[in-house]
Amino acid sequence: xxxxxxxxxxxxxxxxxxxxxxxxxxxxxxxxxxxxxxxxxxxxxxxxxxxxxxxxxxxxxxxxxxxxxxxxxxxxxxxxxxxxxxxxxxxxxxxxxxxxxxxxxxxxxxxxxxxxxxxxxxxxxxxxxxxxxxxxxxxxxxxxxxxxxxxxxxxxxxxxxxxxxxxxxxxxxxxxxxxxxxxxxxxxxxxxxxxxxxxxxxxxxxxxxxxxxxxxxxxxx
Amino acid sequence: xxxxxxxxxxxxxxxxxxxxxxxxxxxxxxxxxxxxxxxxxxxxxxxxxxxxxxxxxxxxxxxxxxxxxxxxxxxxxxxxxxxxxxxxxxxxxxxxxxxxxxxxxxxxxxxxxxxxxxxxxxxxxxxxxxxxxxxxxxxxxxxxxxxxxxxxxxxxxxxxxxxxxxxxxxxxxxxxxxxxxxxxxxxxxxxxxxxxxxxxxxxxxxxxxxxxxxxxxxxxxxxxxxxxxxxxxxxxxxxxxxxxxxxxxxxxxxxxxxxxxxxxxxxxxxxxxxxxxxxxxxxxxxxxxxxxxxxxxxxxxxxxxxxxxxxxxxxxxxxxxxxxxxxxxxxxxxxxxxxxxxxxxxxxxxxxxxxxxxxxxxxxxxxxxxxxxxxxxxxxxxxxxxxxxxxxxxxxxxxxxxxxxxxxxxxxxxxxxxxxxxxxxxxxxxxxxxxxxxxxxxxxxxxxxxxxxxxxxxxxxxxxxxxxxxxxxxx
Numbered sequence: 001x002x003x004x005x006x007x008x009x010x011x012x013x014x015x016x017x018x019x020x021x022x023x024x025x026x027x028x029x030x031x032x033x034x035x036x037x038x039x040x041x042x043x044x045x046x047x048x049x050x051x052x053x054x055x056x057x058x059x060x061x062x063x064x065x066x067x068x069x070x071x072x073x074x075x076x077x078x079x080x081x082x083x084x085x086x087x088x089x090x091x092x093x094x095x096x097x098x099x100x101x102x103x104x105x106x107x108x109x110x111x112x113x114x115x116x117x118x119x120x121x122x123x124x125x126x127x128x129x130x131x132x133x134x135x136x137x138x139x140x141x142x143x144x145x146x147x148x149x150x151x152x153x154x155x156x157x158x159x160x161x162x163x164x165x166x167x168x169x170x171x172x173x174x175x176x177x178x179x180x181x182x183x184x185x186x187x188x189x190x191x192x193x194x195x196x197x198x199x200x201x202x203x204x205x206x207x208x209x210x211x212x213x214x215x216x217x218x219x220x221x
Numbered sequence: 222x223x224x225x226x227x228x229x230x231x232x233x234x235x236x237x238x239x240x241x242x243x244x245x246x247x248x249x250x251x252x253x254x255x256x257x258x259x260x261x262x263x264x265x266x267x268x269x270x271x272x273x274x275x276x277x278x279x280x281x282x283x284x285x286x287x288x289x290x291x292x293x294x295x296x297x298x299x300x301x302x303x304x305x306x307x308x309x310x311x312x313x314x315x316x317x318x319x320x321x322x323x324x325x326x327x328x329x330x331x332x333x334x335x336x337x338x339x340x341x342x343x344x345x346x347x348x349x350x351x352x353x354x355x356x357x358x359x360x361x362x363x364x365x366x367x368x369x370x371x372x373x374x375x376x377x378x379x380x381x382x383x384x385x386x387x388x389x390x391x392x393x394x395x396x397x398x399x400x401x402x403x404x405x406x407x408x409x410x411x412x413x414x415x416x417x418x419x420x421x422x423x424x425x426x427x428x429x430x431x432x433x434x435x436x437x438x439x440x441x442x443x444x445x446x447x448x449x450x451x452x453x454x455x456x457x458x459x460x461x462x463x464x465x466x467x468x469x470x471x472x473x474x475x476x477x478x479x480x481x482x483x484x485x486x487x488x489x490x491x492x493x494x495x496x497x498x499x500x501x502x503x504x505x506x507x508x509x510x511x512x513x514x515x516x517x518x519x520x521x522x523x524x525x526x527x528x529x530x531x532x533x534x535x536x537x538x539x540x541x542x543x544x545x546x547x548x549x550x551x552x553x554x555x556x557x558x559x560x561x562x563x564x565x566x567x568x569x570x571x572x573x574x575x576x577x578x579x580x581x582x583x584x585x586x587x588x589x590x591x592x593x594x595x596x597x598x599x600x601x602x603x604x605x606x607x608x609x610x611x612x613x614x615x616x617x618x619x620x621x622x623x624x625x626x627x628x629x630x631x632x633x634x635x636x637x638x639x640x641x642x643x644x645x646x647x648x649x650x651x652x653x654x655x656x657x658x659x660x661x662x663x664x665x666x667x668x669x670x671x672x673x674x675x676x677x678x679x680x681x682x683x684x685x686x687x688x689x690x691x692x693x694x695x696x
Contacts, residue, residue, distance in 0.1 A: 011486055013514045017493040020511075024501050081485040103489035106496045168500035213499055 003117055006051035007031045008038050008065065009079060010058055014102070018052060018079075021106055022113070024166045035060030042068050050116055052100075054079045055087065066094050075116050107173055110164050127162045129219050132201055134162055141201070148200055153178060157193045161207060161217035168216040190214075224418075225411035233404045237396060244392045252385045259376060260334075260359055264346050267361050267374045270303055274372075275365055292316060295370065310371035322353045324360065324373045334359075346374075357382050417445040421452060433460035472636075479638030483525060483653070487518035528654040531589075532637065532661060541583040541665040548612040549577040551584060555591040555610065563595070567604040570595065574612040578691060582666055587617070587684075590662045593655040594619035594682055601625070601680065611683075614691055616671065618683030626674040635660040635670055659684075 005022055009015040010033050019029040030048070032038045036059030051074045055062035062078060069076050078091040078099040091099050097116045100109060127134040133142045139155055141148050150158065156178050161169060171187035194215055198204050208216045277298060285291040296316045299309045305319040310326050334348045346361040361374045420437055427435040436456060440449035494511040497503065503511065552572045563570055580587075591610070598608045601623030609620040626634060633639050638653040660670040663684045674680035 011490075013490040013518060014486070014493070016510070016514070017490065017497065020497060020501070020503075020507065021493075081482055081489075102485050103492045106493065106500060166501060210500070216500070216502070218502065 003027045003049040004047070005029050005113070006038070006048045006053075006069075006074065008033075008035070008051060008057065008062075009054040010034065010056070011054075014054075014079075018109065021109060021167075025110055025164050026166075027113070034058050035062075035065055038065055039068060042072055047072070048074045049120070050074065050113060051076045052079055052113075053077070053096075055091070056081070063090065063094065066091075066096060070095055075120055077112055077116060106167065107164070107169070110167065114163060127159070129162055129165065129206065129217065132203075134159060143201055150200070151196075154193050154197055154200075157190070158197050158201075161215060165217045165219045168210045168213045170214040174214065225408055225415055228411055229404055229407040232407055233400050236403060237400050240396050240399075241393065244389065244396070248385050248389055248392075252381060255381055256359065256378060259378065259381070260348055260361075261342070263359065263374060263376050264342060264348070264361055267307070267346055267363060267372065268342070268344070270307070271363050271365065271370075271372050274299065274302070275370070278370070306374055306376065308373040310373070312369060313371065320375065322358070322375065324375070326362070326371050326373065417441060417449060421445075421449055424452065424456070428456055428459065433463050476637045479653070480529065483638060484522070487521045487525075490518040491515050525654070528658060532654060532658055535586075535658070535661040535665065538665060541586055541662075543581045543583055543666075545579045545581050546584050546587075547577055548580050548617075549574045551580065551582075551587060551591070552610055552612055552617075554584075555588055555595065558588065558592050559595045559599075563599060563608070566599055566602075568599055568602055569605075569607045570610060571607055572610045578612075578614075580691075586662045586665065590659045590684060591617065591619065593659050597655055597682070598623065598680070614686070616668065616683050616685040618671075618681055620679065620681040622679035625676040625678055625680055626672070627676050628674075631672055631674060634672060656682075 005027050007015055007018050007022070007029050009018065009031070012033065015031045015033065019031050022029040032041065035057040039060055051069050053062045053065060053069070053076050055078060057065070062080075066076055075097045076095070078088075078096045079102065080087060080091070080099055081102045088099055088101075097119070098112050100112055125135070125137070127136065131144045135141075136159055139150075139152075141150050141155065141158065157174060160174060160177055171190045174190050175187060194207060194209075198207055203217075206218060208218055210216050278295065281294060282291075285294065292311050295309065295311060299307075299317045300319070303309075308315060308320055308324055309317040313326055315324075315326070332350050334350055346363040349360045349362070351358050351360050356377055357379045359376045359378050361376075363372045363374075365371070417437075417440075424435050424437050433456065436453050437449045440446040440453065494515050498508060498511050552574055556570055556572055559570065595608060595610065598619050598621035602608060602621050603623065606622055609618075611618050611620070630639075635656045637657040639657075640653040656670070656672075659682075663670045666684065668684045668686055668690065670682070671685040672680070672682050674682070
């Protein structure tokens with residue numbers, strides 16, 4: 001089940017950017033550029049797992065659209081250029097799940113989307129990469145139906161790469177989310193973990209090394 | 222120390238000092254006069270008494286056999302006839318003394334006094350002032366012919382001195398009471414007189430504390446009132462000035478905020494696409510479109526920075542560099558510049574300039590104004606419509622029959638970064654600076670930017686000449 005995500009953003013370049021990002025990791029993105037159009041579209045019998053909603057829109061603005069989306073049980077993440085506190089507070093108070101301030105980084109967008117989906121349990125229970133199945137809650141990895149033992153750190157590393165497949169993750173980003181601190185110069189640790197994961201799962205050509213950036217788990221389909 | 226305290230203290234102490242000096246002088250004079258009178262009366266009495274005694278003695282002189290008899294007679298006579306304030310000496314020996322005091326006849330001890338009134342008395346007695354047994358006495362001394370008899374007479378003047386001292390003390394007490402009263406009255410009066418100054422001070426403090434609206438009510442017509450009036454005027458100026466500064470500050474703050482906001486959209490695009498290209502294995506086609514997005518956003522930033530620069534440069538200047546220019550030629554140039562872009566949008570530009578006139582202006586700036594306005598008109602217009610560019614004695618105007626501007630937005634439309642329809646404007650590459658720029662250019666030519674618009678019907682925007690603008694330049 002691929003999550004269906006509404007992208008409501010009037011600036012074409014930003015909208016495209018978000019859609020490409022979402023589709024890369026396997027979500028389905030449906031772009032809208034006008035508030036009134038969204039309103040009309042919601043009147044039809046449609047269902048989405050999440051909406052990314054810009055505040056400043058032609059036609060109905062983000063604050064006006066929020067109740068309509070909520071009526072359809074669609075969780076909302078606000079996209080905003082307004083970094084000012086009042087509009088953030090207003091968005092969250094009105095019932096938005098989260099907000100994202102422009103300009104944002106790719107991983108930030110994906111993490112926030114994933115967190116909200118997880119909260120609504122609209123995420124896949126099992127992550128599949130080729131013949132490998134990853135069970136996040138049970139912390140089990142199976143290859144061709146056979147369980148393979150993973151150390152906790154290796155498992156987290158694999159999970160992160162699999163969650164954001166087809167997107168390169170910087171070594172620092174990996175370090176950050178695995179250890180929660182900013183490690184300087186110790187990025188070699190990551191390389192060791194990646195090497196072990198590759199070996200255990202025979203993922204030599206699946207987890208690619210991107211020069212000067214980090215690693216990318218590739219799974220095109 | 223407060224001014225009222227200072228003035229009161231000075232006035233009261235001066236009064237005290239002067240009145241005390243006067244009181245002392247006055248009392249001294251009175252005392253002297255009193256003593257004088259007493260002394261005169263006493264000496265006259267003494268002279269007459271002693272004169273009588275001497276006459277009696279001369280009558281009896283032949284009957285005395287010896288000095289003892291003489292002395293006895295004198296003693297008896299003196300005791301019987303003369304009062305107890307007198308002492309009689311016989312050849313320097315005291316023979317009759319009914320006074321409580323002992324006097325020294327030979328060498329007088331006390332202070333000898335000369336009275337002015339003695340001048341009118343023949344052969345006056347010598348007079349001394351003496352203190353005996355704690356009493357103040359005036360002592361008179363007379364010597365008869367041949368040195369047989371000497372008479373001393375005294376007068377107790379203690380009460381005169383006491384009275385005078387008592388008067389001095391009483392006067393002083395009275396003086397103090399009066400001074401206290403004066404002090405109270407002075408303080409009260411000064412408080413009243415100084416009240417406007419206190420009000421002035423309080424108002425100044427309030428203004429210093431940031432309340433620039435504070436004024437002094439009912440300043441009055443005296444000198445203090447004039448000061449208060451000047452103060453009010455000053456406060457008024459300060460308030461206006463501060464308001465001006467605050468307005469400018471607020472405007473700049475808003476502009477800076479708007480600028481930061483305008484920067485975010487292109488930056489989000491540039492950052493996002495660059496990251497996307499780094500991290501994701503995109504198809505050739507998508508890579509190209511990502512690069513194209515980056516390029517367009519950079520172009521937007523470039524335009525934005527150019528316009529911002531122009532705007533800040535223009536707003537720093539006071540006057541444009543002006544040269545005479547034909548209005549017709551100006552419109553033609555504007556048409557040439559915009560031609561290509563208008564043709565793309567299938568828009569027609571009609572230029573009308575009845576009678577050519579000369580315009581003293583900075584041609585580059587006016588062209589920038591006209592092309593900006595034409596650009597705006599083009600953005601608002603639908604294809605196949607006409608944009609009219611006119612020059613007449615009222616000004617230079619660009620008219621379209623496009624979307625128009627909502628009435629409530631017209632006053633703010635010339636503010637930097639103000640956009641009526643933000644998303645449409647941005648999609649068309651606008652930054653919201655065009656009209657702000659036009660307004661600055663109009664200002665530099667001593668004109669105003671005139672905006673007339675009706676929603677749905679179109680707008681007429683241009684540079685309106687003030688009355689008499691053309692006359693100064695027409696040859």
